[in-house]
Amino acid sequence: MNILDQTPKIIKSIPNPGIFKALAHPARLAILEVLRDGEACVCHMEAHLGYRQSYLSQQLAVLREAGIISDRREGWNIYYQVVNPNIFKVLDSAALLSCESVAKKHQSSLSCPCPKCNPNK
Amino acid sequence: MNILDQTPKIIKSIPNPGIFKALAHPARLAILEVLRDGEACVCHMEAHLGYRQSYLSQQLAVLREAGIISDRREGWNIYYQVVNPNIFKVLDSAALLSCESVAKKHQSSLSCPCPKCNPNK
DNA sequence: CCAATATATTCATGATATTGAATATAATAT
DNA sequence: ATATTATATTCAATATCATGAATATATTGG
Numbered sequence: 001m002n003i004l005d006q007t008p009k010i011i012k013s014i015p016n017p018g019i020f021k022a023l024a025h026p027a028r029l030a031i032l033e034v035l036r037d038g039e040a041c042v043c044h045m046e047a048h049l050g051y052r053q054s055y056l057s058q059q060l061a062v063l064r065e066a067g068i069i070s071d072r073r074e075g076w077n078i079y080y081q082v083v084n085p086n087i088f089k090v091l092d093s094a095a096l097l098s099c100e101s102v103a104k105k106h107q108s109s110l111s112c113p114c115p116k117c118n119p120n121k
Numbered sequence: 122m123n124i125l126d127q128t129p130k131i132i133k134s135i136p137n138p139g140i141f142k143a144l145a146h147p148a149r150l151a152i153l154e155v156l157r158d159g160e161a162c163v164c165h166m167e168a169h170l171g172y173r174q175s176y177l178s179q180q181l182a183v184l185r186e187a188g189i190i191s192d193r194r195e196g197w198n199i200y201y202q203v204v205n206p207n208i209f210k211v212l213d214s215a216a217l218l219s220c221e222s223v224a225k226k227h228q229s230s231l232s233c234p235c236p237k238c239n240p241n242k
Numbered sequence: 243c244c245a246a247t248a249t250a251t252t253c254a255t256g257a258t259a260t261t262g263a264a265t266a267t268a269a270t271a272t
Numbered sequence: 273a274t275a276t277t278a279t280a281t282t283c284a285a286t287a288t289c290a291t292g293a294a295t296a297t298a299t300t301g302g
Contacts, residue, residue, distance in 0.1 A: 060280090
């Protein structure tokens with residue numbers, strides 16, 4: 001019997017492969033680790049991850065187009081946050097399978113200049 | 122302060138991007154849905170998913186090389202199973218984010234010829 | 243050994259992803 | 273208006289992925 005010939009009794013669902021495509025990249029995973037602590041602007045990620053701004057912007061665009069993160073402008077800064085915190089369940093369950101320690105290639109010594117990081121300026 | 126300069130108090134871990142790369146493909150996700158019910162041989166997937174044998178074999182190789190599935194020969198047949206059932210937690214949490222109904226493109230009308238599917242032959 | 247069955251690999255081509263470099267845009271301050 | 277700051281986009285070169293076609297391997301049974 002063909003599954004398409006009948007009204008299904010249970011609704012099975014499969015994930016959208018696009019989610020995994022967006023997650024299949026070390027820089028984008030690093031970005032999401034920053035966003036685990038809440039929203040962050042690009043300069044914040046620049047300071048914490050050490051990637052160049054335009055590179056981060058490209059990777060943020062991939063995550064944005066995949067519907068994983070959203071952005072919000074506040075003056076000069078654009079703050080990013082995850083659309084659905086359940087994304088961290090995906091990351092955490094995947095980390096259980098084969099984890100890698102966070103050996104940041106691009107650890108930076110810069111400090112973030114954004115207003116959130118410098119409230120008294 | 123650089124994270125690499127100190128002994129970390131907590132061990133953070135990030136998932137291996139290779140896992141997501143392997144999952145970022147509809148045929149491979151369909152294969153894993155078949156394996157949700159337990160081990161299955163290639164002809165079983167051929168019958169249930171309608172993909173050609175050599176195509177399935179290629180996709181199985183990707184999942185195998187990613188360490189997601191393992192194989193076991195029994196006579197003519199090679200049975201595949203997931204290495205770690207936690208992979209389904211990854212799939213399920215991702216499906217919660219953006220689910221798609223199982224509209225199988227390649228639903229086949231073939232029946233599987235393997236001994237497990239035909240115990241009395 | 244030969245034939246049949248189940249599965250795997252290789253090859254070639256087109257499509258897509260990666261990433262550095264350069265440039266563009268948008269908001270603010272002067 | 274102009275300069276500055278934060279961020280985004282475009283372009284081009286390279287690398288990787290997707291996939292059909294053909295072929296190879298391994299097991300079993302004569």
